[in-house]
Amino acid sequence: MSAERGQLVLAGLRVVDFSWIIAGPMTTKMLGAMGAEVIKIESTTRAEHAARGGSYPLLNNNKHSCTIDFTKPAGQELLHRLVAISDVVVENFSARVLAKYRLGYEELRKIRPDLLYVSASGVGRTGPQKDWLAYGTLLQAYSGRAGLIGPPNLKLEAMGILPVWTDPVTAMWETMAILAAIHHRRRTGDGAYVDMSMLEGTVTLLPEALLRHSLGSERAGPGGNEDGESAPGGCFRCAGEDDWIAVAVRSDAEWQGLWTAMERPDLAAAYGSAAARRTAKAELDSVLGGWLAGRHAEAAETTLLACGVPAARSRNFAGVIGDEQLAARGMFPHLADDKRTFALPWRDATGWRGRAETAPALGGSNAYVFGDLLGLSEDEIAALTAEGVIG
């Protein structure tokens, strides 16, 4: 077995992908990176499928695209035939669409009993709010995370409503659940139904705020630029335009590194323990802030890292794509068209971090899906195209 074949552990597994926007496409991109054959079901009649701008090329690597109008019964028949020869269905429809177009789990498991069927929806497929319409930005507020980052305000400033968070986090949960279900299926032959709630995937990562509420604590815990453990620590203004640095001093060793970097041995003895530094955090933050105000973040970062202090210039994406560490680890590979994308979030010791193929053209695999996989003749494909079932 070659190394690459061993790593493409989902080779031979076929995924029917109804998902769109972010969380589902990120999930199936990862499945494709691990070798699965992902067939994205799209439609020329839906503007969001035809546009393909923005993040689309980054979220839809490693996929086929075929176009089927599933509002037509003949389109549903084609999909049922495709599901019969597939292993996984990934979807994020509204509950009404599922039932109306015969694409729900109960329908499809009759066709493929060992199917892994994965739903990701705003608040889950059960419960009093299951039909509520949701977007990732709103769930970031509903989950409580926004209020833990910054107080609600009319300008939505500094509340973490942007950037996306709930969507990519959902993708990590969803892909983990799919891989676990595949592991189980390969051992037992079982199919499975997974009902993922984006709201729950976000709330689950906020334990301290929930614990503090239940235990009667007056504080909410960490959030924004208070990490709950550093003193001094936070995000400090530096000398350049919109120039900031994050610093976190937790241990005695990091504290020694900091006063060494600042050439302030006079501070050492007075704040010799983490507890003493925590008590004097405001004062120490002020001293550190004063030292940093006259320096450029890039130079301060170099000095602090050399002294063993966790520190990072706050970078925008231009700084991220130029980051030497990320470059060395192959985080943003080049595609065949010389554009960039992002790779799997992990690598292995050989440097492998997944397939990265260009996103598909709309309906680019129609001939493969309808001809090779479903065995339709050219005449049949032409007739279905003329009826608008394919397209």
Add this chain to the structure above:
Amino acid sequence: MLLTGTRVLEWAEGLSAPFASRLLGDLGAEVLKIEAPGGDPLRQRAPFWPGESGADASALFGYVNAGKASEVVDTGSAAGRARLEALLDQADILIESQPPEVVDVAALQARHPRLTVLSLTPFGRSGPLSGAPATDFTLQHRAGFAWAMARPVDDPQARGPLGGADHEGPLAVGVTGALAAMWGLLVAQAGGPPPAIDLASHDFYAHIAFEGLADWLTGERRFSRVRVKKEGTEAAGGLTWILPCRTGWIMVSPREQHQWDRWTALLGDPAWARDVELCSTRVHRRRNFFELQTLMAEWTRQFAPEDVAARTQAVQVACFPVSTPGELLANAQLLHRGLFDRLVSPGGQSVPVPGLPFKAVTTGHGPLERERTRRGPSLGGAP
């Protein structure tokens, strides 16, 4: 249970790697956490169970490590190293977060050829900064996440970039660790050479910065944080509003024309809603974001957030309250779905904590259990 029969050995501290192995345990794996004498430093981290003290008093530690067994192993001693080797012989996967000078993964896998290894570290096991000092907070700033969290703002000089909420960053890295571990277990299950997985927290934060990559690919280089009144730099794209209620807040997103029409009908079809220049199209609504906010708030201020959300969702427009922690613990949807486990302290106190964020049912082996009773491991003891 999905991972019945899988044995996980955890040699890790803090939040990310221990959360990864805890999640494998939630899916049915058997997890043994080895701890240095004195235990994982997270045992010293607040919040604590009221009135309880000692190594088992941290409720946060209990949440992150629920369901595991713990054994104290002094890996600095010969006896401890021998014990570690014996435990590695019995494990399918090692999840570790040790400094590179402590663990030689290649040598370890040479001695234990059926062992998958997940190393979860700040900068990863390769690259010029491998081993450099970092915390999740500094990495969020380094990888562009914090920059985007406070963009756009009116005055960037006064309002700096921002880290995430609670422990969501390191715990999301833990979810990704569980995902990467599952990949490794699948490789081994298929008979391939068990991999040495190298997950960097830094890589995770860069991975989720793809909106920045999309902008960069269209030629954006400045990534200014200054609010400019044009499409895409308004608050949340200009079609999602935050509105004050009688107490608290809601967010609403009537982005499509048909949604906007139903939303303004719900507001009683006020005269301003027929002002063509004010709000007849998405372009107008973006341009007049703040004026519309003031007008819409006249209606929402009359009601409680949950009432506004229910009425708005009833006309099929997306709307949710901005929740507080206390509201989440009483949330009807979360309670109906059985999200919350009960975490029990050594002294017998208990609180609700979130369980897995999905329901799963298999065709032959039933559903994953919800609403479980969970305990953190006492130092050197059973869960």
